[in-house]
Amino acid sequence: MSSSPSPRASWTRTLAGALLLAASLQALAAAPENSSAQALRATHQRMSDKLDHGSFGRPVQLDSMETPDGLQGDVYAVVEHPLSAISATLKGSAHWCGVLTLHINNRRCRTASGPQGSEMLTLYVVRRYDKPIDQAFELPFVYRVTNATPEYMSVELMAESGPLGTSNYRVTLQAVALDERKSFLHFSYSYDHNAMVRLGTMAYLATFGSDKVGFTVVGKTPEGQPEYIRGLRGLVERNAMRYFLTLDAYLAAPGPDQAERRQRRWFAAVEQYPRQLHEVDLDTYLALKREDRQRDGVAR
Template sequence: MSSSPHPLASWTRTLAGALLLAVSAQVPAAAPDAQAAPASASAPAQALRATHQRLSDKLDHSSFGRPVQLDSVETADGLQGDVYAVVDHPLAEISATLKGSAHWCDVLTLHINNRRCQVAAGPQGRETLTLYVVRRYDKPLDDAFELPFVYRVASATPEHLSVELTAQSGPLGTSNYRVTLEAVALDERKSFLHFSYSYDHNAMVRLGTMAYLATFGSDKVGFTVVGKTAEGQPDYIRGLRGLVERNAMRYFLTLDAYLAAPGADQADRRQRRWFAAAEQYPRQLHEVELDTYLALKREDKQRDGAVK
């Protein structure tokens, strides 16, 4: 890349990573048939299935080439992003594949700016997963932010998973992180996911980020089409909502890549899959070439292996 991104641009990429941590909660193996929700289905499970029905047309005609719906909004104090997706994995498989916070370090470090991840015991017996994030992919680990997140399992049943994750503060004037993940089985082969993240920022941070996006980051766009250009091409949303949308999609693709290639011996396959998926949307997500990305991930693995 020709210039270093604003610190807030790189930092906000990490926010969606928190939602990935949450899925490490254990979920019972059985998955119900979602075509006709059982009478015993919990209210949250029924609500999520209702959301799937409400979004069914958008999912069927998604511009992503797969059943994914991406929404974003500027809240009164910050930003919020929501991704809804139908995935070709039963709920039981998702649970088995992602069980354990250590697996989520493998998930999160697929992102090019995430250079290390460590798990430790947190407050009140909860695990804390600390992500080390650099502002630009070629910066040294010594310059990384340390981002600890703590999660709470709100619901874990055979039919529904709900996890809430919060962090009181972060770097550069950001605060009050609120992250949730929900999943429900649609049938024996498919599941419906909803993950949402939001955070607050003060007026100075908001103005600084907007200034960056209006100047050095003026070429950055999201995925929502707001009109057409003079050439008749899609005109994509920009600014803060564009930033949120890029981050949400990066981390959805990270999750998707790990589900497709679980296991300790599948790291290279997962990395290649994540990179190829991101390159399907070069206007929004392209940053570096494949060789550069793979070399950085090999360096991270060798460094962490030496430390152990």
């Protein structure tokens, strides 16, 4: 006749089973995170030649496309910042307000608590930099840190509704450590628009905005100069690059009371690409941002 297991043996087996289950759950949780980091590193390796020999004067690559419902711009870059510094600087919706309001058309940003403990970020955007704040439209984003480890981080901002027939705004940042000093970033900016908005935007770009171009080279002019993409993809390329440069400027001066230093850095970066991004002189830009800070009583 077999004997029953001792209480000590039963407890040992129970403990071992619990530890095995915990280890399995931890491995399952880490798998998507590890795969995301590996995928971003693979993207860096695949793009290394383009990054090293691109036309931006630094390791940056810009892609754009018309999606079935809208537009998307993607910027890939190697930056001289360790991932730990990027994570510390860009965690929190208040920091992202500081990032996004470097853009000349973004005149105010407010944060608040959302449902179920989420963070909200509302951006106030004017159609032209010289329009007053009471003509700004609101973009209410939900802010989420979707991953944060010593090797990989990702942040997402999503707004379901936008102005004038636009919707599903999505801003994402992924970053992976390359070594102790450098990181590889993927910044993506996209939104949807309805058919009427698309036609209206195309009409504007074909007339009053006919001189506006993006960054993708599609040929050469009769004089042998680069011919840049125009139209809707040119539009999203300009905005994606402006927003990437806000990130870059904020990372370069992350501390408190650095607002004007970051603004000067953003403006200088934008002016490296005057054909695509020049709008105003430095004094005008700084005066607008100074007015915004004084009006809202913020130091960012």
